[in-house]
Amino acid sequence: MNIQQLDKRSLTESFLVDDVQENRVRKYLGGETYDYISKFVDFDDEGTKVIETSSAFNIDLINDPVANIVNIKRVNFIRFLNKFFEAVNKKLPHGGLFIGKGETIMERRKTIYKKFPKYLAPIFYFLDFVFHRVLPKWTPTKKLYFLLTKGNNRVLSKAEILGRVISCGFEIVEEAELNNKLIFVARKVKEPAFDKSPSYGPLFKMRRVGKNGKTIHVYKLRTMHPYSEYLQEYMFNKYNLKKGGKLANDFRITNWGKLMRKLWVDEFPMFINFFKGELKLVGVRPLSFHFFGLYNEELKKKRLKTKPGLIPPFYADLPKTLGEVMQSEERYLDSYEKHPIWTDFKYFWLAMYNIFVKRARSA
Numbered sequence: 001m002n003i004q005q006l007d008k009r010s011l012t013e014s015f016l017v018d019d020v021q022e023n024r025v026r027k028y029l030g031g032e033t034y035d036y037i038s039k040f041v042d043f044d045d046e047g048t049k050v051i052e053t054s055s056a057f058n059i060d061l062i063n064d065p066v067a068n069i070v071n072i073k074r075v076n077f078i079r080f081l082n083k084f085f086e087a088v089n090k091k092l093p094h095g096g097l098f099i100g101k102g103e104t105i106m107e108r109r110k111t112i113y114k115k116f117p118k119y120l121a122p123i124f125y126f127l128d129f130v131f132h133r134v135l136p137k138w139t140p141t142k143k144l145y146f147l148l149t150k151g152n153n154r155v156l157s158k159a160e161i162l163g164r165v166i167s168c169g170f171e172i173v174e175e176a177e178l179n180n181k182l183i184f185v186a187r188k189v190k191e192p193a194f195d196k197s198p199s200y201g202p203l204f205k206m207r208r209v210g211k212n213g214k215t216i217h218v219y220k221l222r223t224m225h226p227y228s229e230y231l232q233e234y235m236f237n238k239y240n241l242k243k244g245g246k247l248a249n250d251f252r253i254t255n256w257g258k259l260m261r262k263l264w265v266d267e268f269p270m271f272i273n274f275f276k277g278e279l280k281l282v283g284v285r286p287l288s289f290h291f292f293g294l295y296n297e298e299l300k301k302k303r304l305k306t307k308p309g310l311i312p313p314f315y316a317d318l319p320k321t322l323g324e325v326m327q328s329e330e331r332y333l334d335s336y337e338k339h340p341i342w343t344d345f346k347y348f349w350l351a352m353y354n355i356f357v358k359r360a361r362s363a
Contacts, residue, residue: 025050029072033178037099040173040185041068054078056087068097074181075102075161079151085168086192098170098186104158105133107180129155137226158182159252162234163227168192172234193230203269208286211307216278218286219269223257232290270310282344282351283309283336284329299326302333315351315360 025043026034041048047067051058054077062069069088078084088098103111112128113121133155135145162172162184170186177183205217206229231252239249253261260266273279279286286308292300313332319325335343354360 028052030179033101033181033183036176036178036183037070037185040097040099041070054084056080056084059084059087059091062091066091066096067093068099070099072101075100076154076156077152079146081164082168082192082195085165085170086194089169089188089192092188094188096188097173098165098188099184100165100186101181101183102156102161103180104161104182105129105155106158107177107182108155110180157225157251157254159225159228159231163225163230166230166234167195167227206286207289208308209289209292209303210278210286211304213304216273216286216308218279219272221260221266221269223254223260223266224252225254228252229288232288236290267310274310278307280307280309280344282311282313282347283307284332285309285312285314294322295326299330299333302330302337306333306336311348311351313347313351315354316347318354318358318360 029037037043043050045067047065048070049062049066049068050070050072051062052073053059053071054073059069069092071088075081085098092098108128109125112125115121116124131145132149132153135141136151136154161182162175165184165186166172169188169190169192171189173185173187175182175184202222203219204222205219208216208218210216235250235252257266270279273286274281283306284303287295287303292303295303313328314325317324317328317331319328332343332347
């Protein structure tokens with residue numbers, strides 16, 4: 001097969017806006033979606049490329065100049081999703097926009113419940129979830145699934161879609177649900193992370209700030225959707241913090257994850273870090289680098305002098321805001337510097353009382 005034949009075949013599933021009338025694009029996208037995307041890109045601009053493809057190779061074939069790329073193929077039908085996003089990143093200039101769409105788990109559920117009778121919908125939803133969500137992520141069935149489906153019509157969470165986009169060098173400008181589909185607008189801000197080990201399995205490691213600023217990888221059982229760790233800054237900027245300094249409206253947490261957090265099951269693997277000497281029993285919570293950056297310089301210095309802990313002072317003081325959390329940690333650290341053994345002993349029993357008597361929870 002020569003290159004001309006290859007080019008022609010690879011482009012049979014895609015089209016560029018240059019080759020079609022504007023009303024055809026509007027009809028294909030739907031009026032509401034077209035109008036929404038028009039707020040961000042000019043469809044008449046030659047630099048705005050509108051395509052429908054699941055192939056990264058087709059992205060490479062787009063001719064310059066390219067200012068923005070709009071792909072109307074659902075990301076659920078893209079087999080090598082990160083490779084595709086990386087190809088888009090490579091094609092776009094810094095600051096260029098990438099607009100795509102996908103179907104989230106909740107949107108998939110709405111579609112199935114609308115399509116089937118009430119008594120059948122839960123059955124079909126369960127079977128669809130197992131086949132298109134569980135099998136492609138479970139190591140023993142992963143290869144068979146992609147052999148049978150070629151990766152078409154996978155079930156993806158909103159967190160995974162947006163997290164993958166961010167991991168490939170974009171920031172999320174805006175996202176909306178239109179016609180029961182997620183439309184995301186992303187801007188290229190850097191090169192892709194090329195993450196070889198994203199948080200996909202049930203047991204995963206989180207990058208956290210340890211003693212003396214050393215990076216430690218804290219073990220936890222998964223309570224969030226895959227690639228959620230890339231959404232930390234986006235979630236902080238978009239949503240408010242609730243009591244205890246946690247994020248409100250956190251769609252990254254799975255339904256079973258909420259239950260695991262209430263039962264403390266997700267925290268058990270952190271004992272691995274305890275036995276490795278990276279955490280102590282009582283101490284400030286191991287923070288992500290993003291949240292660590294929110295602290296004032298004085299508190300940062302105090303935090304770095306000692307190891308983080310399994311049981312943070314939060315459970316002794318029960319602060320309600322991020323500011324109160326910082327004050328609680330500062331009181332603990334000041335006390336620990338003067339009387340380390342007595343401070344940890346006191347905070348441990350205060351925490352146990354609040355956890356088992358007052359039923360205090362972190363989430």
